[in-house]
Amino acid sequence: MRISLKIWRQDGPADDGRMVDYRLEEVSEDSSFLEMLDLLNEQLIDKGEEPVAFDSDCREGICGMCGVVINGEAHGPERTTTCQLHMRSFDDGDEIIIEPWRADPFPVIKDLCVDRSSFDRIIQSGGFISANTGSAPDAHATPVPKEDADRAFMAAECIGCGACVAACPNASAMLFMGSKVTHLGELPQGQPEREARVLQMTAQHDLEGFGGCTNLGECSRACPKGIPLNVISQLNADYRRAGYGGRD
Amino acid sequence: MATSTAPAPAARKGPPTILLKTVVAVTGVFFVLFVLVHMYGNLQILIGTEAFDEYAHHLRTFGEPMLPEKSFLWVARILLLVSVVAHVWASMSLWRRAGQARRTRYAGKKKVSYGRFYAKAMRWGGLALLAFVVFHILHFTTQTITVDGAYPSPAERVISSFEVWWAVLLYTVAMVFLGMHLLHGIWGAAMTVGLNTSLKRAEQIRFVSIALSTIIVVGFLIPPFAIFFGFIE
Ligand code: HEM
Ligand code: SF4
Ligand code: FES
Numbered sequence A: 001m002r003i004s005l006k007i008w009r010q011d012g013p014a015d016d017g018r019m020v021d022y023r024l025e026e027v028s029e030d031s032s033f034l035e036m037l038d039l040l041n042e043q044l045i046d047k048g049e050e051p052v053a054f055d056s057d058c059r060e061g062i063c064g065m066c067g068v069v070i071n072g073e074a075h076g077p078e079r080t081t082t083c084q085l086h087m088r089s090f091d092d093g094d095e096i097i098i099e100p101w102r103a104d105p106f107p108v109i110k111d112l113c114v115d116r117s118s119f120d121r122i123i124q125s126g127g128f129i130s131a132n133t134g135s136a137p138d139a140h141a142t143p144v145p146k147e148d149a150d151r152a153f154m155a156a157e158c159i160g161c162g163a164c165v166a167a168c169p170n171a172s173a174m175l176f177m178g179s180k181v182t183h184l185g186e187l188p189q190g191q192p193e194r195e196a197r198v199l200q201m202t203a204q205h206d207l208e209g210f211g212g213c214t215n216l217g218e219c220s221r222a223c224p225k226g227i228p229l230n231v232i233s234q235l236n237a238d239y240r241r242a243g244y245g246g247r248d
Numbered sequence B: 001m002a003t004s005t006a007p008a009p010a011a012r013k014g015p016p017t018i019l020l021k022t023v024v025a026v027t028g029v030f031f032v033l034f035v036l037v038h039m040y041g042n043l044q045i046l047i048g049t050e051a052f053d054e055y056a057h058h059l060r061t062f063g064e065p066m067l068p069e070k071s072f073l074w075v076a077r078i079l080l081l082v083s084v085v086a087h088v089w090a091s092m093s094l095w096r097r098a099g100q101a102r103r104t105r106y107a108g109k110k111k112v113s114y115g116r117f118y119a120k121a122m123r124w125g126g127l128a129l130l131a132f133v134v135f136h137i138l139h140f141t142t143q144t145i146t147v148d149g150a151y152p153s154p155a156e157r158v159i160s161s162f163e164v165w166w167a168v169l170l171y172t173v174a175m176v177f178l179g180m181h182l183l184h185g186i187w188g189a190a191m192t193v194g195l196n197t198s199l200k201r202a203e204q205i206r207f208v209s210i211a212l213s214t215i216i217v218v219g220f221l222i223p224p225f226a227i228f229f230g231f232i233e
Helices: A031-046 A117-126 A146-156 A162-166 A173-185 A194-208 A218-222 A231-239 B016-049 B049-062 B071-101 B122-141 B154-162 B167-192 B199-228
Strands: A003-009 A018-025 A094-100 A108-110
Touching: A018 A031, A094 A194, A117 A173, A117 A194, A146 A173, A162 A173, A162 A218, A173 A194, A173 A218, A173 A231, A194 A231, A194 B016, A231 B016, A231 B167, A231 B199, B016 B049, B016 B071, B016 B154, B016 B167, B016 B199, B049 B071, B049 B154, B071 B122, B122 B154, B122 B167, B154 B199, B167 B199
Parallel strands: A003 A094
Antiparallel strands: A003 A018
């Protein structure tokens, strides 16, 4: 198939950036979206031009490293990661607009690569449990009810890709935070730090400059892991139980 | 791999985002309760103009002789005014925050936008409601704006106004805006106070927001239409 591309090019964080047009011939329908970009880059290198910078790692949909906005949709038209998207989802002759995640807390480093260390700082502020190292405890030492375990697993599927922020009209990271808070909060191991977790993570979220949720649900529909919107309500519920940050 | 060389964004100050959202939600729920009572009062006109005027009079003498005249009314008015200021201030702060969180917009537009139209109209629709509330007070409370003359009897004011087609139209449009605001508002408020914690709960909340919004819109529109079509004189 043949496609025309409009790709965001930006030399560095300080550059203003611009959309640049490219054309690609003979793209296989079976190639992945990132392989299509690889093909483009090979041609650019042959011509002595700078290749398009984009992130990827596992290319299996599990690491959360990849992610671009394709025709206005985070990770493109299918509910999956960019690396698991295939060219058969597009038609011959399509124009494809490719942009980086757009959010001020995700500044562009180069072309389609954004800096997501704001997510790391949110996790460092409270998205963990403290456990003693040593021999692993027996699996059945702390029983967990089936429904709680299921909900924790569901929320634990979040791969931290940032599509929720990219898709949110408010550039809010509440689906991401909600999945961490739900994942750990459903399990006994997550209880001791439960209040501190929600307070510190939301404080860090605000400090980074993410916006506030308006309960539209664009995040959940863009999420490659299908994290449901109710984790945001869980985040709000935990925040309320922690006294709205008013208590020390 | 690209390493982190981008400048850190400026740290933001101000009240926590979820606290602002909670202010919007709690004042919003207070408005819903107020609007339900208001609707009940309006429907008194179906019983008769005396019942309606008596209801309006009761609002002024509520709690007498324990409380001085109009004290209940003024407490309610002040509470509502404070809530309106808080609701608008908090929601506009969140609007500004959202704008600062994405200063570069996308060039590509989604083919299908999933967000519902009424949910996306919260901010503009809310401001339209604010304009309506101001008009409504100038119209029926202070009678600064009159549709068809000023009257001492509240029932007369209502009936004379809604015999005029454009007043009916204006109030109908305003109620449609209110219904849209509530359709997403009730859902959003339940989300914000943390009630939606399962898929089943989500369905229940959707049901309540649709039911309440419908009841409120229909309930408010019955008197104007009943008057316009001559069922009440
Ligand atoms: C006076 C003018 C008003 C303005 C400017 C306004 C504006 C807003 C805005 C911007 C939101 C946030 C929407 C979002 O986060 O998506 C909101 C939410 C809400 N509003 Fe209003 N509104 C007004 C009047 C009302 C009235 C009269 C009612 C009830 C009868 C109401 C009930 C609600 C509710 C229940 C919410 C949901 C809170 C939440 O999302 O957590 N509002 N309003
Ligand atoms: S919640 Fe979904 S969209 Fe957001 S970071 Fe996690 S996996 Fe990505
Ligand atoms: S590259 Fe790992 S999820 Fe896409």
